[in-house]
Amino acid sequence: MPAGVEAKELQRKKTVALARGLLGKHLVRRFADGRTEARLIVETEAYDGERDLACHARVGLTARTAVMYEPGGCWYVYLCYGVHEMLNLVVGPAGWPAAVLIRGVAGAIGPGRLTRQLEIDRRFNARSALDPASGLWLEDRGLRIPRGAISAGPRVGVDYAGPVWAAKPWRFTLAQTAWPALPPAPPPR
DNA sequence: TACTCGATCGGA
DNA sequence: CCGATCGAGTAA
Numbered sequence: 001m002p003a004g005v006e007a008k009e010l011q012r013k014k015t016v017a018l019a020r021g022l023l024g025k026h027l028v029r030r031f032a033d034g035r036t037e038a039r040l041i042v043e044t045e046a047y048d049g050e051r052d053l054a055c056h057a058r059v060g061l062t063a064r065t066a067v068m069y070e071p072g073g074c075w076y077v078y079l080c081y082g083v084h085e086m087l088n089l090v091v092g093p094a095g096w097p098a099a100v101l102i103r104g105v106a107g108a109i110g111p112g113r114l115t116r117q118l119e120i121d122r123r124f125n126a127r128s129a130l131d132p133a134s135g136l137w138l139e140d141r142g143l144r145i146p147r148g149a150i151s152a153g154p155r156v157g158v159d160y161a162g163p164v165w166a167a168k169p170w171r172f173t174l175a176q177t178a179w180p181a182l183p184p185a186p187p188p189r
Numbered sequence: 190t191a192c193t194c195g196a197t198c199g200g201a
Numbered sequence: 202c203c204g205a206t207c208g209a210g211t212a213a
Contacts, residue, residue: 045196054196056209064209082206084197101196112197157196 005138007130010072010091015098016170018072018091019046020152022138023174024145027105029118030135037118038139040179043104045155046170047088049097054161054168057097067126068097075136077115077125084112085121089129089138103156103171106179149178 005025010018026038047055056078057065067076072091076099080086088099101111108114115121120136127134152169159166 047196056196059210062210078196079206079208081195081197082208086196088196103196110197155196160195 004130005140007071007073010089010129011093012072013092013096015048015091015100016046019044019100019170020150020172022089022100022102023150023172024143024178026139026141027102027114027118028132028137028139029120030132031119038141039105039107039114039118040143040174041102041105042174042176042179043102043109044172045101045103046172047099047101048092048170052161052168053165054155054158055097055099058161061097065097068099069095070126072098073128073130074126075124075129075134077120077122079122080112085115086111087115087120087124104173143180145174145178149175151175 022041022044025041027041028036028038030036049055050057050060052058057068061069064078067074068090070090071094074090076088076090078086087102090099092098103111105114108117124136129138131137151173153171154167154169155171
């Protein structure tokens with residue numbers, strides 16, 4: 001049986017470690033027709049607190065950022081550039097605004113592409129990320145990730161945050177060699 | 190109410 | 202490189 005991801009774990013005040021730890025977990029979507037799809041999480045970014053000038057919570061508590069102040073374990077979904085839905089996992093204890101952007105899953109690299117493929121939009125905002133009843137949740141399927149399979153680098157598209165915060169190596173990617181067997185590739189011609 | 194500017198992507 | 206497209210945040 002698949003083990004869920006624990007709320008208690010997501011409420012630790014360790015945003016960057018949680019972003020790293022999310023690699024290798026699965027994002028599971030149950031569609032309206034009952035079909036389910038589990039995708040390996042392969043790329044994440046950490047956004048941590050009001051002090052983090054790349055984080056939406058840099059402006060403090062507003063209607064949009066309120067969900068980030070919730071205890072870890074719910075989704076934060078917002079519209080980016082008027083076009084793309086961005087999926088984030090709220091992490092940390094209540095009152096500490098932090099989230100992890102799900103930037104890539106196996107079969108869909110890019111935060112806008114994955115939400116489009118999995119039909120994720122702002123209706124999931126503030127819903128539970130641990131409860132299958134929400135239709136979108138996290139599962140730990142026991143995949144072991146060697147430390148060396150993870151690489152870190154600066155977050156993408158946050159130059160507005162200034163050199164210090166833009167340079168934080170808070171973007172994490174899982175080397176493809178650590179992914180479990182992918183759907184069979186079409187035979188070469 | 191009038192601006193400005195995005196945690197992106199696809200097409201020139 | 203540029204345009205799409207719209208909502209949040211800010212100033213007035």
